[in-house]
Amino acid sequence: MESSTPPALTPRAAEALERLRQDLAVRGSLVVGFSGGADSSLLLKAAADALGDRVLAVTAVSPSLPGRELDEARRIASAIGARHKLVTSNEMSEEGYRENSPRRCYFCKAELFEILKAEAGREGYDAFAYGAITDDLGDFRPGMDAAREAGAIAPLLDAGISKGEVREISRYLGLPTWNKPASACLSSRIPFGTRIEPALLARVEAGEALLHAEGLRQVRLRDHGEIARIECGPEEFVLLQEIDRRRRVSEGLVKLGYRFVCLDLQGYRSGSLNPAGSSHPERGPEAGSPPREG
DSSP states (O other), X not given: OOOSOOOOXXXXXXXXXXXXXXXXXXXXXXXXXXXXXXXXXXXXXXXXXXXXXXXXXXXXXXXXXXHHHHHHHHHHHHHHTOEEEEEEOOGGGOHHHHTTOTTHHHHHHHHHHHHHHHHHHHHTOSEEEOOOOGGGGGSOOTHHHHHHHHTOBOHHHHTTOOHHHHHHHHHHTTOGGGGOOOOOOGGGGSOTTSOOOHHHHHHHHHHHHHHHHTTOSSEEXXXXXXXXXXXXXXXXXXXXXXXXXXXXXXXXXXXXXXSEEEEXXXXXXXXXXXXXXXXXXXXXXXXXXXXXXX
């Protein structure tokens, strides 16, 4: 947890935090779907503050979860002081997921919510929650259909919290995730229609690990068969202009099986592989800051 004194909350963020706390305080007990991202970390922190040991963080583990994200989820849950459980997720056994249609996330989230519901029943907890926020309402999010069907609650969304407020409140509460770059499952790097296979996800994960090791912070490796398309923040383009770094990146990705390596001049866009017209660029208070999760 951060030790420096954060700036005071804006009135809007302070009101949203109070609504969140009041909502959580009457829940009794709660299972939180926890990825270690900015949204779920704020939800877990607020729930732990409101409910103490009546909160359980559950992380679903599968080939689509990068190992570095799993390690970070462990660290953050420990820093918050919440009980944390890892549960194997079996979305890879679901044909609807493997065929990778635009509804892929529905099948993934349906599996997640079944896990959370089962854990809530096993532990005798009152509800299970996930970290949806107001920004998710205007994007292509088939996983939210699965949430509604399963009966999952979304306290951040109910409190009217946006991504900008997630970051502001997280910083105020001392969460190290307040400025964490957006993250999403590895399957989001694969174009719709390309079948999801564990080996393909492992290749993407290895490629992104290489890019992170070279200093890129907000980055995606979009896998187009023989082509590795790198999306990063435009401010990070300069890193890939350095001859030695560019050589290491290109040689490393070729060793992973790519034939061509390219830099997307449009930079990182959340949901850039979503169906046309279903996603939008970063906007509003997020401009110039790490983009939202998705």
